[in-house]
Amino acid sequence: MQDRHTRQVRRNRAALMDAAVRLVSERGTTALPVIDLSEAADVSRQLVYIQFGDRDALLVAAATDLVERELLPAAGDDSAPPRARLLAMARHFARHRPFYRAMLTGSCAFLMARSLNRLFGSLISTTGLRELFGDLDETTAEDLKALITGGTGAIVNDWLVDAADPLDPEELADRLLRLSTTLARSHPTLAATRGGLPR
Numbered sequence: 001m002q003d004r005h006t007r008q009v010r011r012n013r014a015a016l017m018d019a020a021v022r023l024v025s026e027r028g029t030t031a032l033p034v035i036d037l038s039e040a041a042d043v044s045r046q047l048v049y050i051q052f053g054d055r056d057a058l059l060v061a062a063a064t065d066l067v068e069r070e071l072l073p074a075a076g077d078d079s080a081p082p083r084a085r086l087l088a089m090a091r092h093f094a095r096h097r098p099f100y101r102a103m104l105t106g107s108c109a110f111l112m113a114r115s116l117n118r119l120f121g122s123l124i125s126t127t128g129l130r131e132l133f134g135d136l137d138e139t140t141a142e143d144l145k146a147l148i149t150g151g152t153g154a155i156v157n158d159w160l161v162d163a164a165d166p167l168d169p170e171e172l173a174d175r176l177l178r179l180s181t182t183l184a185r186s187h188p189t190l191a192a193t194r195g196g197l198p199r
Helices: 002-027 034-041 045-052 055-075 082-095 097-105 109-121 126-133 138-162 169-184 188-194
Strands: none
Touching: 002 034, 002 045, 002 055, 002 097, 034 045, 034 055, 045 055, 055 082, 055 097, 055 109, 082 097, 082 138, 082 169, 097 109, 097 138, 109 138, 126 138, 138 169
C-alpha cells in the first residue's frame, strides 16, 4: 500500500511540475492562478500547497527539475570538451526561453536565480579552483565559486531576457568560453589542457 501511495505522490508531483513548465511557457508569465496549475495537472488545488507550500515554490521546483532532467545530462560530465558543455547549456536555455524568461522576470525571480546558482555551483569543485588559483582556504574557494557562478548566471539571465530572437547558443557558448579561458590564464598549463574551465 505504501509503495502505491509513494508512486501516486511522485506522479502528482511530476504532473504539477510539467504543468508549471507548460503553462509558464505558453503564457509567458509566472502570475498563474494555482487553480490553473492544478487543473492542468489534473490534481486538487490543495495538493499544490501540500507538496510545494505555494505557487512560487512549485515553479522553482519545476525549473530545477527541468535543469536536472534535461540540461545536466546533455552537458555531459567533466570529460566532455568545455565548449560542448557550454553549448549544451546554451541550447537548453534557448529551447526553453519562454519559460526561463518568465521565471527570471516574474514573482519568483530571486528564488529562481538562487536555485540555478546553487545547481551550477555544484558543477564547480573547490579542488578545481585550487588547481587554477593556488592554495585557497575553504571560505575563499566557496566565495570564488559563488562569484563565478553568479557572474555566469547574470550573463545567461541577460541573454535569456534581453537578447534578440532567435537566440544564438553558439555565440553564448563562445562568450562564456572566452571568459573561462581568461580566468585560467593565470595557469597556462591548465588553460591549454582543460579549456580553462574549473571543475
